[in-house]
Amino acid sequence: MRLLVILALLWSSVGCVSADELRRFVYERAEMGVPFRITLYAAGEELARAAAEAAFERVEVLNSILSDYENDTELNRLARSSGKGKAVPVSTDLWRVLEASQALAVKTEGAFDVTVAPLVNLWRRTRRQQELPSAELLAEMRRRVGYHQMRLDPATRSIELLTAEMRLDLGAIAKGYAVDEALVVLKARGCPAALVAASGDIAAGDPPPGQAGWRVQIAAMDAPNAPPPVTITLANSAVATSGDTFQFVQIGGVRYSHILDPRTGVGLTERIMVSVVAPYGMLADGLDTAVSVLGAERGLALVESTPGAAARIVQVREGKVEVVESTRWKSE
Ligand code: AMP
Numbered sequence: 001m002r003l004l005v006i007l008a009l010l011w012s013s014v015g016c017v018s019a020d021e022l023r024r025f026v027y028e029r030a031e032m033g034v035p036f037r038i039t040l041y042a043a044g045e046e047l048a049r050a051a052a053e054a055a056f057e058r059v060e061v062l063n064s065i066l067s068d069y070e071n072d073t074e075l076n077r078l079a080r081s082s083g084k085g086k087a088v089p090v091s092t093d094l095w096r097v098l099e100a101s102q103a104l105a106v107k108t109e110g111a112f113d114v115t116v117a118p119l120v121n122l123w124r125r126t127r128r129q130q131e132l133p134s135a136e137l138l139a140e141m142r143r144r145v146g147y148h149q150m151r152l153d154p155a156t157r158s159i160e161l162l163t164a165e166m167r168l169d170l171g172a173i174a175k176g177y178a179v180d181e182a183l184v185v186l187k188a189r190g191c192p193a194a195l196v197a198a199s200g201d202i203a204a205g206d207p208p209p210g211q212a213g214w215r216v217q218i219a220a221m222d223a224p225n226a227p228p229p230v231t232i233t234l235a236n237s238a239v240a241t242s243g244d245t246f247q248f249v250q251i252g253g254v255r256y257s258h259i260l261d262p263r264t265g266v267g268l269t270e271r272i273m274v275s276v277v278a279p280y281g282m283l284a285d286g287l288d289t290a291v292s293v294l295g296a297e298r299g300l301a302l303v304e305s306t307p308g309a310a311a312r313i314v315q316v317r318e319g320k321v322e323v324v325e326s327t328r329w330k331s332e
């Protein structure tokens with residue numbers, strides 16, 4: 001009986017903090033090459049700081065698994081097994097991201113494809129040297145790319161890369177997974193009312209106290225006559241935005257995006273900015289890139305057929321800016 005009373009008291013002091021006792025805290029740190037910002041509501045600073053710290057640590061661990069930039073990540077170790085005729089068992093985190101990536105690759109018939117890394121590396125070189133690659137080099141890189149050359153075995157959670165010199169790039173989806181996982185940590189630490197933002201990838205937990213959701217502004221496209229920013233309200237869902245505002249290369253008057261069409265091997269030349277709302281960040285992030293490659297028509301069909309997903313596309317066509325929204329899209 002006494003134990004019950006103590007438990008009840010503990011519950012009232014820890015679990016049932018009234019909404020007006022909660023304060024807003026913001027923490028920011030560079031992770032995965034971008035500023036990661038955590039906004040959360042907590043009863044006190046100590047709890048808030050510890051929760052944010054644990055979330056950042058989780059993201060750091062994910063980076064050591066999923067990054068293609070650092071040499072010794074699990075992703076790059078897997079890539080080095082390519083063409084050696086063996087399937088490599090992978091961690092739960094890498095499995096989840098590769099499984100989602102492969103599902104999207106199948107659904108988009110390779111418009112979204114994380115085996116695109118050799119072409120992305122070529123694009124990075126193009127950007128440094130300001131010179132388009134030769135046809136031979138492009139053909140050589142394309143030979144190493146293709147989701148059909150990546151085999152996933154769900155029974156053993158292992159991956160086989162069938163062709164030598166394959167590389168993987170999770171830049172289109174890993175940040176979405178990381179913001180989801182940061183939220184999971186914050187929730188486990190008693191801070192379910194939180195928002196995690198990593199440049200264009202944002203995941204929202206429970207709304208701020210007394211509000212319907214987190215208000216998130218989506219920046220305007222940096223094109224002449226682009227429509228103004230829009231605001232969406234998020235709760236227990238995510239938004240991801242993809243575009244070539246900062247990352248592009250201009251050669252011979254043509255602007256090439258850092259998002260590549262794996263079928264041609266070069267960056268998209270149509271200006272397009274895609275925002276996707278989805279139940280979780282990994283899905284939103286994967287879809288924003290997939291829709292960018294597919295274009296408005298096929299991209300919207302993909303979004304409409306994905307439960308809980310909505311999209312807004314801003315694109316430049318024949319010099320004019322057009323906006324297209326899916327049926328479930330809601331913004332102010
Ligand atoms: P995001 O900003 O989410 O659209 O991701 C862009 C990043 O995804 C690029 O910087 C590349 O690392 C990678 N990427 C480029 N093209 C593709 C593609 N077609 N499929 C999958 N990943 C891609």
Ligand code: MG
Nearest residue numbers: 172285286289
């Ligand atoms: Mg993406």
